[in-house]
Amino acid sequence: MVKCWLLLLFLAFLLPAASAVSSCHPDDLRALRGFAGNLSGGGILLRAAWSGASCCNWEGVGCDGASGRVTTLCLLGRGLAGPIPGASLAGLARLESLNLANNRLVALVETGPSVPARNRL
Numbered sequence: 001m002v003k004c005w006l007l008l009l010f011l012a013f014l015l016p017a018a019s020a021v022s023s024c025h026p027d028d029l030r031a032l033r034g035f036a037g038n039l040s041g042g043g044i045l046l047r048a049a050w051s052g053a054s055c056c057n058w059e060g061v062g063c064d065g066a067s068g069r070v071t072t073l074c075l076l077g078r079g080l081a082g083p084i085p086g087a088s089l090a091g092l093a094r095l096e097s098l099n100l101a102n103n104r105l106v107a108l109v110e111t112g113p114s115v116p117a118r119n120r121l
Contacts, residue, residue: 024055024063028070031091032061035084041104042079062097069094077102084108 024032032055036047049059055070056063062072070092080103089095 023068024053025067025069027091027093029053029055031088032058032070032073034088034091038085038088039080039082039105041081043082046075046078046080064094067094071095072097074099075103076100079103080105082106 032050036043036050039046046059050061055061056068060073060075060078061070062074063069064071071094073089073092073095074097076099080100082104083106085108089098
C-alpha cells in the first residue's frame with residue numbers, strides 16, 4: 001500500500017512537469033497558426049498536422065525543454081507556398097533556428113505606410 005502511495009505522489013509531481021514542456025506558449029501558438037494560415041500547397045497538410053495547443057509536439061517545431069518556448073522551426077522542402085506576414089514569425093520571441101529552404105514562400109515587406117512589397121524567398 002505504501003508503494004502505491006509513493007508511486008502516486010511521484011506521478012503527481014512528474015506529470016505536471018512533463019505536460020508543461022509539451023504545451024505551447026500562447027504567443028508562439030498564435031505566431032505559428034498565423035504563419036500556417038496563409039500558406040497553400042503543402043501548407044494545407046501542415047495546418048492539418050498542426051492541431052491542438054501542444055505546438056512543441058508538432059512536426060518541424062522544436063521547443064526549449066525548460067520554458068516550452070519555440071526555439072527551432074524546420075520545414076525544409078515541404079512544398080509550402082504563399083506569403084509570410086512579417087508579424088507571424090516575429091511572434092516567435094525565442095526562435096534560434098529557422099529553415100524554410102526549398103519552398104515557394106514570399107515575404108511581405110512594408111515599403112511605405114500601407115504598401116507591402118513582395119520579395120521571393
